Amino acid sequence: MNVVEILRTATGLTPDLPTLERALRTRMRKLGMAAHADYARLLDGPELDELAELVVVPESWMFRDPAAFHAATSLVQRRVARDPAAVVRILSAPCAGGEEPYSMAMALQDAGVAAARYSIDAIDLSAASIRRARAARYTANAFRGEELEFRDRYFKADGKGYVLREPVRGSVHFRRGNLLDLGADAARYDIIFCRNLLIYFDDAAIGRAAAVLSTLLADGGMLLAGPAEAPALCRHGFARLPLPGAFALYKTSQPPAELAVRPMASRRVAGVSLKKTLPDGQSAAGLLGIARRHAESGRWREAVRTCHGLLALEPTEAGAWFILGQASRHQGDVRAAERHWRRCLYLAPRHHEVLGALAQLAEHDGEAGRAAVYRQRAARLRSGA
Known part of the structure; x- marks a missing residue:
C-alpha cells in the first residue's frame, strides 16, 4: 500500500493533498529519505504516529458551540x-x-x-x-x-x-x-x-x-x-x-x-434555544413567579420548596437558582449562595441581578478584581454592548 492507503486504513484520516505533501516532506527530510516507497515501509511502526501528528492540526477553544x-x-x-x-x-x-x-x-x-x-x-x-x-x-x-x-x-x-x-x-x-x-x-x-x-x-x-x-x-x-x-x-x-x-x-x-418521553417547547436559556415543557399544564414561568412572590414576602422556606419543585422538572431554570442563592444568603450560608448563583450565571450569562450579587460576594471575600469583572459585565449589559 502507498502512504495514503496506509494512513487511511490505520487512522481513517484522508487529509487534503497539500497537507499530506508538506507532512511527508517534513518527515522524510528529517529521516534523510528520498523515496516514498522506502518511507511507506516505516509506517508499520512509530513513524505512523509522527506522520499523523502533522496531517491533523487540532484547533479548539473553551466552550466551543x-x-x-x-x-x-x-x-x-x-x-x-x-x-x-x-x-x-x-x-x-x-x-x-x-x-x-x-x-x-x-x-x-x-x-x-x-x-x-x-x-x-x-x-x-x-x-x-x-x-x-x-x-x-x-x-x-x-x-x-x-x-x-x-x-x-x-x-x-x-x-x-x-x-x-x-x-x-x-x-x-x-x-x-x-x-x-x-x-x-x-x-x-x-x-x-x-x-x-x-x-x-x-x-x-x-x-x-x-x-x-x-x-x-x-x-x-x-x-x-x-x-x-x-x-x-x-x-x-x-x-x-x-x-x-x-x-x-x-x-x-x-x-x-x-x-x-417529554415533548419540548421552545425557550431560550443562556442565549441558546433549548426545548423544555412541564407536565399537567403547569408552566415554568408560573412556578417561578410563585417562588419570587414567596421570596419578596420573606417566606424563604416556601420559596425554596417551590424552587426545588421547579428544578426537579427543569434543572436549567436559571431564575430558580438565583432565588435559591438569595435564600442561602439570607440564611448566612455565603458559599451555598455562591454555588447557586454561579449555576444561575452559567445558565443565563446575561442575568443582571446575579452579576450584582456575585460582585457583592466577591467584595465580601476581599477579591476586588473579581468583583470588578462582574460589575463590568453588568455595565456592558445595561449599555446594550
Missing part, C-alpha cells in the same frame, strides 16, 4: 435526578488539547453536579495533544467570545498563558488512542463528544467511525457531533435531537429517555 455543553449538562442533571447514585460516563474523542473535556467538567461543576456523579474520559490520536491537555496550560486563543468569567474562576494567569486549577484539572482522564481501535470490549458512554474528526474521513471511514460510535454509545445516550458531520452520521444509524445549535444525535433504536 456552547449549546452542546448545555445539552450534555441537562442530560446529566436529568440522569442524576432520576437516579441519585448514577455515574454518568462521558467521552471526548478526539479531545485535542483538552479544551472540550475541561469545558464539560467546568459546566458540570457550575451546574452543581457532584464530581462523584460523572466520569470524563478523553482520547486523541496525537501524543502531543495529550501532553498539552495534561499540562492544562492555554494561551488567550483558547478563550473566545465575550463571556469569559469562567476563566477568572477556573484558571490562574501564568505569564502569557492560563493554567487550569484543580479540581477541574484532575476530573478528566486523558490517554492517547485511536477512536477506530476501540472495540466491542470498550466502555459504554452516556454522552460522547466526537466533533470535527470526521471532516478528515472519507465515506468508508465515516461508516467505520459511525459503527464504533454506535457501539460505544450506551442505549439512550447522546452523541454530540460537529455541524458538518451530523448529516453524515444520520446516514449511519443516528438521528438528530431537537436541540438547536447542539448538533446532538441519538441511536435511532434507542433515543434518550429523558428527551423522548
